[in-house]
């Protein structure tokens with residue numbers, strides 16, 4: 001506990017705040033309305049080196065740790081959840097390569113990402129495979145020097161626009177989760193295509209899509225770890241992903257709280273600002289409690305990962321559950337504070353409420369987080 005940002009982290013946050021105010025805030029509602037991927041925001045991120053922050057210095061990054069990435073995502077999500085997802089996805093691949101990539105894979109893919117203009121996506125979910133990964137249907141068969149991948153993935157964030165994908169497939173279906181393997185796949189690979197682009201409730205503009213793999217030839221050098229390591233690779237990757245998702249939920253909550261607080265000071269009913277009614281004050285106070293507690297839990301869990309402390313993902317699951325459930329409550333209450341206006345698209349809080357809902361489902365639903373927490377408590 002007692003986490004504090006360093007001077008460098010504070011400087012990064014100021015840079016991100018400026019970018020958010022100037023480039024992202026004016027576009028957030030349009031991105032949501034159109035569901036079009038925001039290439040202009042991507043360019044702004046590229047110009048500011050954000051898409052390579054997590055890379056080692058020799059590849060043009062600053063080796064940003066888990067807490068720093070959380071901080072950037074929290075800042076961006078205060079105004080646009082979708083813009084934060086763009087920053088998030090490329091760092092998932094960087095984290096994956098850091099954790100399990102061998103020397104050659106790091107050289108090849110850190111090199112590819114070093115210009116800071118690439119987008120990545122993580123492809124796990126399938127139409128019939130969500131929480132239960134043991135029944136994954138995407139297959140990878142080693143023929144000669146290549147794995148041949150076949151299958152369909154769905155709901156893949158940034159899937160429609162990414163350059164690089166982390167793809168999970170089964171190399172030994174009879175071994176269930178122990179038969180899963182992880183691969184890096186480039187978009188240009190023959191047989192790889194983008195299916196339906198989704199029309200989601202929230203996180204709109206994030207090019208959520210199906211990925212179709214038809215005899216996709218992946219060189220065996222692009223297998224991460226060994227055959228059958230996929231499940232443990234995914235579990236470790238999810239420990240970080242959950243915190244990054246939680247940081248997006250936290251930013252969304254803070255954005256909604258800030259908006260609702262300001263609105264309450266300005267909206268006059270019964271001859272005075274509604275902020276003077278205790279019913280509204282208590283609602284705002286409860287929102288602030290959820291945000292502050294969530295922030296403490298988040299950075300405590302992030303710094304634990306950065307210090308290399310192992311707990312089997314317990315803190316990460318607790319943080320994901322608490323902060324994303326809180327985001328749903330805080331954003332719903334923000335709509336309530338704005339009354340009828342809160343329900344209308346002219347105001348950002350209804351968008352924040354829709355975005356918050358995504359955080360309770362993606363990166364492992366909150367029911368699955370509770371299963372993990374209970375297992376840890378019961379020593380299973």
Ligand SMILES: Cc1cc2nc3c(=O)[nH]c(=O)nc-3n(C[C@H](O)[C@H](O)[C@H](O)COP(=O)(O)OP(=O)(O)OC[C@H]3O[C@@H](n4cnc5c(N)ncnc54)[C@H](O)[C@@H]3O)c2cc1C
Pocket residue numbers: 121122123124125129130131132154155156157158203358361362363364365366367368371
């Ligand atoms: C906005 C968004 C972004 C996403 N991005 C990605 C992405 O980039 N890459 C990717 O691979 N996937 C992505 N997903 C998919 C996401 O990971 C899955 O939706 C999630 O894992 C749940 O799977 P499912 O939708 O098949 O639900 P199911 O697994 O079918 O679950 C349905 C319901 O049953 C509950 N349930 C299931 N099993 C249990 C259990 N054992 N105990 C109690 N309850 C249970 C669930 O909690 C849920 O409420 C995204 C989803 C969303 C909404």
